[in-house]
Amino acid sequence: MQEGAVLEMRGICKYFPGVRALQDVDFTLREGEIHALMGENGAGKSTLIKVLTGVYPKDGGEIRIKGVDGAVSIHSPQDAQNAGISTVYQEITLCPNLTVAENMYIGRTKGNLTNWKEINKGAAKILETLGIPASPRQQLGACSIAVQQMVAIARAVDMDCKVLILDEPTSSLDEQEVEKLFGLMRDLKAKGVGIIFVTHFLDQVYEVCDRITVLRDGGLVGEYVIEDLPRVRLVSKMLGKELDDMADIKKDVCTAEVSVDGVPVLEAEGLSSSAGIKPFDFSIRKGEVNGLTGLLGSGRSECVRAIFGADHVTAGTVKMNGKPVKISKPLDAMKHGIGYLPEDRKGDGIVGDLSVRENIILALQVMKGFFRPFSRAQAEAFADEYIKLLEIKTASSDTPVKSLSGGNQQKVILARWLLTNPQYLILDEPTRGIDIGTKVEIQKLVLKLASEGKSVTFISSEIDEMLRTCSRLVVMRDRKAVGELSGENLTQSQIMATIAGGDESCQ
Amino acid sequence: MPVIVKEPKEQVKKPQESFWKRMTRHQLFIPLAALALLVLFNLIADPSFFAVSIKQNSLGNPVLSGNIISVLDNASELVLLAIGMTLVTASSGGQDISVGATMAIAGSVILRMVCGGQVSADSPCMPILLAVLIGIFVSMAFGAFNGALVAYFKIQPMVATLIMFTAGRSIAAWINNNELPIMNDVSFKYAGTFLPGIPVPTPIFITIFMVIVFWALLKFTNLGLYTQAVGINANSSHLNGLNPQMIKLLTYMILGACVAVAGFIRVSRSGSINYSRIAENIEMDAILAVALGGNSLSGGKFNIYGSIIGAYVIQFLTTTLYKYEVPSTALPAYKAVVVIILVVLSAPVVREKLSHMKRTAGKTVKEAT
Numbered sequence: 001m002q003e004g005a006v007l008e009m010r011g012i013c014k015y016f017p018g019v020r021a022l023q024d025v026d027f028t029l030r031e032g033e034i035h036a037l038m039g040e041n042g043a044g045k046s047t048l049i050k051v052l053t054g055v056y057p058k059d060g061g062e063i064r065i066k067g068v069d070g071a072v073s074i075h076s077p078q079d080a081q082n083a084g085i086s087t088v089y090q091e092i093t094l095c096p097n098l099t100v101a102e103n104m105y106i107g108r109t110k111g112n113l114t115n116w117k118e119i120n121k122g123a124a125k126i127l128e129t130l131g132i133p134a135s136p137r138q139q140l141g142a143c144s145i146a147v148q149q150m151v152a153i154a155r156a157v158d159m160d161c162k163v164l165i166l167d168e169p170t171s172s173l174d175e176q177e178v179e180k181l182f183g184l185m186r187d188l189k190a191k192g193v194g195i196i197f198v199t200h201f202l203d204q205v206y207e208v209c210d211r212i213t214v215l216r217d218g219g220l221v222g223e224y225v226i227e228d229l230p231r232v233r234l235v236s237k238m239l240g241k242e243l244d245d246m247a248d249i250k251k252d253v254c255t256a257e258v259s260v261d262g263v264p265v266l267e268a269e270g271l272s273s274s275a276g277i278k279p280f281d282f283s284i285r286k287g288e289v290n291g292l293t294g295l296l297g298s299g300r301s302e303c304v305r306a307i308f309g310a311d312h313v314t315a316g317t318v319k320m321n322g323k324p325v326k327i328s329k330p331l332d333a334m335k336h337g338i339g340y341l342p343e344d345r346k347g348d349g350i351v352g353d354l355s356v357r358e359n360i361i362l363a364l365q366v367m368k369g370f371f372r373p374f375s376r377a378q379a380e381a382f383a384d385e386y387i388k389l390l391e392i393k394t395a396s397s398d399t400p401v402k403s404l405s406g407g408n409q410q411k412v413i414l415a416r417w418l419l420t421n422p423q424y425l426i427l428d429e430p431t432r433g434i435d436i437g438t439k440v441e442i443q444k445l446v447l448k449l450a451s452e453g454k455s456v457t458f459i460s461s462e463i464d465e466m467l468r469t470c471s472r473l474v475v476m477r478d479r480k481a482v483g484e485l486s487g488e489n490l491t492q493s494q495i496m497a498t499i500a501g502g503d504e505s506c507q
Numbered sequence: 508m509p510v511i512v513k514e515p516k517e518q519v520k521k522p523q524e525s526f527w528k529r530m531t532r533h534q535l536f537i538p539l540a541a542l543a544l545l546v547l548f549n550l551i552a553d554p555s556f557f558a559v560s561i562k563q564n565s566l567g568n569p570v571l572s573g574n575i576i577s578v579l580d581n582a583s584e585l586v587l588l589a590i591g592m593t594l595v596t597a598s599s600g601g602q603d604i605s606v607g608a609t610m611a612i613a614g615s616v617i618l619r620m621v622c623g624g625q626v627s628a629d630s631p632c633m634p635i636l637l638a639v640l641i642g643i644f645v646s647m648a649f650g651a652f653n654g655a656l657v658a659y660f661k662i663q664p665m666v667a668t669l670i671m672f673t674a675g676r677s678i679a680a681w682i683n684n685n686e687l688p689i690m691n692d693v694s695f696k697y698a699g700t701f702l703p704g705i706p707v708p709t710p711i712f713i714t715i716f717m718v719i720v721f722w723a724l725l726k727f728t729n730l731g732l733y734t735q736a737v738g739i740n741a742n743s744s745h746l747n748g749l750n751p752q753m754i755k756l757l758t759y760m761i762l763g764a765c766v767a768v769a770g771f772i773r774v775s776r777s778g779s780i781n782y783s784r785i786a787e788n789i790e791m792d793a794i795l796a797v798a799l800g801g802n803s804l805s806g807g808k809f810n811i812y813g814s815i816i817g818a819y820v821i822q823f824l825t826t827t828l829y830k831y832e833v834p835s836t837a838l839p840a841y842k843a844v845v846v847i848i849l850v851v852l853s854a855p856v857v858r859e860k861l862s863h864m865k866r867t868a869g870k871t872v873k874e875a876t
Contacts, residue, residue, distance in 0.1 A: 310746055331748035342746055351740045353808045358732060365729060366748040373729045416747075 004030045006066040006194040007052075007085075007163050013060030014047055016403070019395050021047040024061070025220045027213055029163060029194040031066070034185060036205045036226075037198045039215035040238055040435040042393045042405040045198050048215070049167050053080040053087050066162065078107075084162035088152045088169050096141030096148075100127070100134050104155045126154050131180055145344075146173050153181065157188065164188060167198045168406075168433050174461065182208050200435050202231055216240050239437050262286060263322040265424050265455045266307070266338070271316030273306035278480045279315060282307065284424065284455045289446055291458045291466040294476030294499055300459050301343050302479065304426045308333045308340040334367055339417030343428040343459070345406065349413045352402035356394050357383035359401045360415045367420060386415035391441075407434030414442070424455045431460060443469050463495055475499055531861060534801035538816040541799070541849050545823045549574075549830075556830060561706065566693070570706045574826055582822035583710035584610070584769035588789060589796035589814040590721050591762030598734040598758040599657050600806030601664025602794045606766050608675020609649050610786040613770030615679035617642040618780055621695060622688040629691045635698075643767040649675075650763025651756060658755035672790070680782040690778045699775030710772050717768060721811060731809075734758055738806035792821050799849055820849070 002008065007029040014022040022044045029035050039045050050056045052063065054074040062071035065083050074080050080087070094103045101116075101123035123136035132150045134143050140151060149169060156164055166185075170178045185195055185208055197209060205212065205226075212229055214221040214237045221237050229237075264283040272279040277299050284290050292300040305311045307318070309327040318325055320336050327333045333340070342348035351359055360383045361374055368374070374382070383397040390411045394404055401412055410430060417425055427446065431439040446456050446469050460466050466473060472486040475498040483498040530536060549556040559573035588606050595603050620641055623632030631638070649671060656667035690696075698709050725731045733754050736744045741751040774780050798804055799820055800813025821842075828841050851857055 308746075329748075329750070330746050331750075334748045340746060342743075347740075348742045348746055351736045351743050353739045354732075354735060358736075362732070362736060363747045365732065370729050370733070371727070373727065373732070 002028060002030075006031050008064040009048075009052065009061065010064075011061035012048065012051055012058055012063075014044075014051055014056060015059050017395065020218050022051065022058075023218045025215065025218075026223075027220075028223065029196060030211075031194055032189050032192045033210040034189055034195045034197055034208050036209040036212045037196055037215070038205065038212055038234065038238055039221075040407075040437045042217070042408060043215040043238070043435075044218040045215055046167065046405065047218075049087065049165055049196070049198065053077055053085060053165065081107075081159065084160075085165065086156035086159045086161035086163070087165040087167065088149070088156045089167045094140055094148060094152055094155070096139070098140060099136065100138050100140055100143070100151055101136035103140050103151060104136075104158060108159065122158075126158050127151075130154055130157070130184060146177055149173060150177065150181070153184070157184065161193060163194050163196065165196045165198070168200070169197075170199060170201060170204060178204065200433065200439070202234065202436065205234075206231065214238055235436060238435070264319075265321060267319040268307060269317050269319075271303075271306050271318065272314050273302060274312035274314055275302040275305060276479055277302040277306055280481045282474070282481075284457060286423075286455060287450050287453045288472065289450045289456045289458055289470050290472040290474065291460070291470035292474050292476060293459070293463065293466055293495060298476040298499075299479035300476050301428055303476065303481075304340065304428055304457060304459065308338060308426060310340065310342075331366065334363060334420065334422075337421075337423035339363070339420055339422035339425045341410075341413050341417060341425070341427045341430055343432070345409055345413065345432075350401045350409050353400055355398045356387070356392070356401050356404070356412055357397040359412050360386055360397075360419060363416045364420045382419055383415075386419060390415055390418075390445075407438040410434055410442075411438070414445070422454065424457075425449065426457045426459075428459045429461065430458075431462070431465060439465070463492055466495075467492065531858060534810045535813050535816065537801055537849065537852055537858075538799050538813055538820055541820045542816060542823065545820065545827060549827060553830075556827075564701060566701075566703075568701060568703065568706075570701050570708075574830060576708065578819065578823050578826045579711050580708040581826070582819050583714040584772055584786065585789065585792055585796060585818040585822060586714050586815050587717055587765045587769040587772075588762075588793035589800070589818040590717065590811055591758075591765035592793045592797050593800070593802060593809050593811050593814040594730070594734055594758040595664070595762050596794075596797050596802060596804055597738045597806055597809040598755045599664050600738055600804075601657070602790075602797070602804065603650075603653055603668045603759065603762055604665055604790045604794075605649075605653060605668040605671030605675055606762070606769075606793055607786040607789045608672050608679070609646055609763065609766045610770035610773060610789065611676050611679035611780070611782055612649060612682065613642045613646040613767040614774035614780050614785060615682040615782070616645045617771055618688045618690060618774055619683050621690055621692075624683075625688065626686050627689045627691065631690070631692055631695060635695060639767070639771050642771060643764050646767035646770065647760045647763035650759040650761070650766070653763075654756035654759025657759065658752040676782050679780075683780075687779060687781065696775055696778050699772050699777070713768065713772060717765070718815065725811065735808055739808070792818075795846060795850075796821055799846075821846075 005028050007027075009025065009027040012022050012025045012027070025044065025048060027037075027048065037045050037048070047056065051058045052074070054076045057075065063074060064070070065072050065085075068083070072083055074083060074085075077087075095106070098106065101120045104123045104126065105119045120136040127134055127136065130150065130153075132147060132154060134147050134151060140148055143151070150173070153166070153169060169181060173181065182204075185197070189195060197205070199205060209226055211223060211225055212234065213223045214234070216238065262285060264285050267283040269281050270279040271282065280303060282303070292303060294300050302311065306313055307327070309329045309332055313328060318327055325332075325336055327336065330340070346352075351362065354362075357379055361379045364382070365374060380397065386392070387394060387397060392404075392411045392415065393408050401409055404412065414430065430442050443465065446458055449456055458466065458469050467490065470490075472484065473490060473495060474481050475483040475485065475495065477499065485494055485498065556574050559571055559576060561569050562572040564570045592602060592606070595601075617638045620633055620638035621631040621635060622628040653668050653671060656662045656670075657664050660667075697703075698713065700709065701707075702709055733744075733749060736747070737749060737751045737754045744751050770786070773786055794804070796817035797814045799817030800810060800815070802809045802813055824842060824845055825838070828838055833841050
């Protein structure tokens with residue numbers, strides 16, 4: 001092993017039926033460093049992590065860990081844990097029906113007797129030191145996604161690990177929470193823990209990391225010290241080509257002109273729902289891209305869910321193209337040409353065990369009706385068309401959608417709605433947890449749709465992204481729309497001020 | 508540090524894992540292999556097992572007789588239940604354990620209708636088909652009751668259907684005032700025995716008909732896609748315009764219809780009913796058939812043909828054991844042993860290991876040569 005290394009992976013190979021997920025990948029983690037693992041969707045980051053943690057058996061190569069002679073064999077997550085490797089996955093893998101403390105200690109108690117008092121006390125202490133707003137006895141499922149994520153991190157941190165893997169830990173955290181996490185990561189680094197940090201946020205990489213390893217299409221591109229690899233080069237390494245897509249997008253924005261007059265495609269008045277959203281007004285014009293922004297839990301998702309009829313609508317009227325319509329369930333909304341890409345991709349978006357093809361045709365098929373299924377050939381044609389159009393990386397259209405990477409799953413759901421040819425598309429956090437390349441693709445797609453006369457509501461936690469795509473922003477706070485920004489007001493500082501609230505905000 | 512992509516390696520890899528893996532991975536592999544094993548066992552032990560002869564039945568008509576005919580005939584009720592149970596399992600991730608009791612209810616209703624409330628009737632009081640339709644209707648209503656508990660009140664299927672499991676046979680007895688009506692007219696027994704002049708047992712035709720109906724339902728409607736989508740991810744299905752509750756309810760009602768037809772066949776075999784014994788423990792065999800067919804009992808993706816083959820495997824096994832004169836009291840124990848083996852073999856963990864083992868074995872052979 002190299003001097004100072006805590007973990008060495010050499011020549012790791014992993015195959016899935018029809019897909020080469022990893023090919024001769026080397027990875028070295030040194031003591032007390034934060035090492036970013038970067039790559040596009042399907043580059044093999046998650047697979048590499050899963051091989052390391054024993055979720056997948058590797059098909060070739062060896063893993064060495066400091067303090068152990070020779071190659072270690074890791075056949076199960078338990079082995080990995082025993083070897084000092086702790087993981088926090090992108091998707092929360094805790095048990096929502098257990099309490100916070102139970103989740104933190106599950107599988108780690110020694111012997112057959114459990115001292116619950118001790119456990120709850122221990123958990124309370126960790127939660128307090130990490131500043132996580134949860135009580136040990138609280139049921140995990142009742143916490144917000146962000147808190148659940150932090151509990152997962154707390155669990156991993158508490159396990160006295162040599163190697164800590166954070167797989168997209170920040171994708172559902174807001175800025176303050178991310179800062180807290182970074183503080184924690186730096187503390188651990190000072191204690192000599194090696195941290196593998198998988199993320200799509202370039203800013204975060206340059207904020208905390210020491211080294212970067214880049215993967216592309218299952219192969220190793222290289223390992224770099226962070227000072228040697230400026231952002232633009234990192235992006236081009238990940239994409240495998242030199243480009244400046246960001247600039248392209250900004251140019252596009254200027255060309256996407258929105259007609260201010262005319263009847264709104266959708267106009268909601270005093271809409272409220274059982275999910276606890278206060279009555280709000282909302283409208284969007286043809287060819288417009290507007291955005292909903294606000295902190296986590298500010299009611300962005302509840303707002304659009306009410307429009308789509310996903311929650312029980314308790315009050316308010318909706319007009320489409322000037323005519324009053326009644327939307328009481330998603331099918332009503334779909335029939336009026338509304339599409340909705342939900343925030344929680346795994347829980348509300350994909351139908352995991354079904355194939356990519358079935359996932360793509362699902363919405364259109366439901367609209368067509370129970371007694372009129374598409375023929376196999378027709379479904380095949382639809383799926384192939386959109387797999388090609390959105391460049392979805394999948395072995396075939398028969399592959400179960402759950403075996404795709406996060407970004408490709410998101411593209412499948414996008415394909416599903418594009419196939420229904422909606423006049424109004426709601427995208428709730430479409431870019432969360434997916435790589436930069438796909439993010440740019442999705443942003444471009446949004447603008448393209450707008451230029452074709454479709455209306456899009458875009459929700460994102462990243463203000464940059466919203467500024468690039470939206471011509472008007474509705475700001476939410478405490479389940480209420482508190483302001484609307486457009487034109488020259490549409491600046492980062494103005495948005496921040498409105499989100500934060502206070503005297504100058506429009507109440 | 509660019510990495511050279513080694514394309515050839517991948518090409519070598521592919522064909523190696525293809526045939527055995529594809530075969531063992533296929534959902535129908537285990538049930539078909541089990542069926543093949545049973546056939547093989549009987550062929551070796553006593554080929555006369557498969558002998559089919561022509562005998563006179565009680566009415567003096569020549570009919571086919573033999574073990575194989577009896578397997579096909581006696582499996583009929585189980586096949587129908589397995590079909591419905593597969594859909595219920597797929598949509599709700601649980602099983603209906605009240606199917607045996609509901610069969611008793613359906614059978615009781617049909618007998619009550621054709622006997623017109625008498626204890627013994629010599630000719631049907633109403634057209635048999637009408638009585639069967641009423642039986643189907645009642646059975647579907649009970650299915651709707653179960654389905655509503657599961658779909659709208661979100662009660663676990665096994666708990667929800669425990670109610671009818673417990674109460675069903677009493678309700679069946681109550682329908683006929685606790686009498687045991689007997690239908691003496693020969694036409695009533697056509698469905699459970701033989702049609703005049705046709706040497707093949709009628710239940711086999713009814714089963715074929717029902718399998719074709721469900722093949723058509725799955726092909727020409729979205730029943731399969733909807734139940735699977737709802738079973739895998741109800742939230743997502745809702746956001747795609749489906750009504751998950753409605754679809755769950757629908758599958759329980761479809762099972763109700765299957766149960767009624769099975770109940771009709773059962774009462775038609777003898778022309779009478781024994782409330783506490785009719786179709787006893789058949790719910791367990793039905794669930795087993797679904798599992799043997801390689802379907803996950805926690806719902807989602809399903810293969811209805813797997814369940815059908817599973818049902819025949821169970822009946823084949825029972826008949827084989829009878830043939831070797833296993834006492835009927837010991838039968839469940841023998842069955843359990845075979846079932847354990849089959850279920851363990853079809854468990855994903857074991858199948859993964861099996862296909863892996865075969866692959867490495869193939870590799871070493873190659874290296875040796």
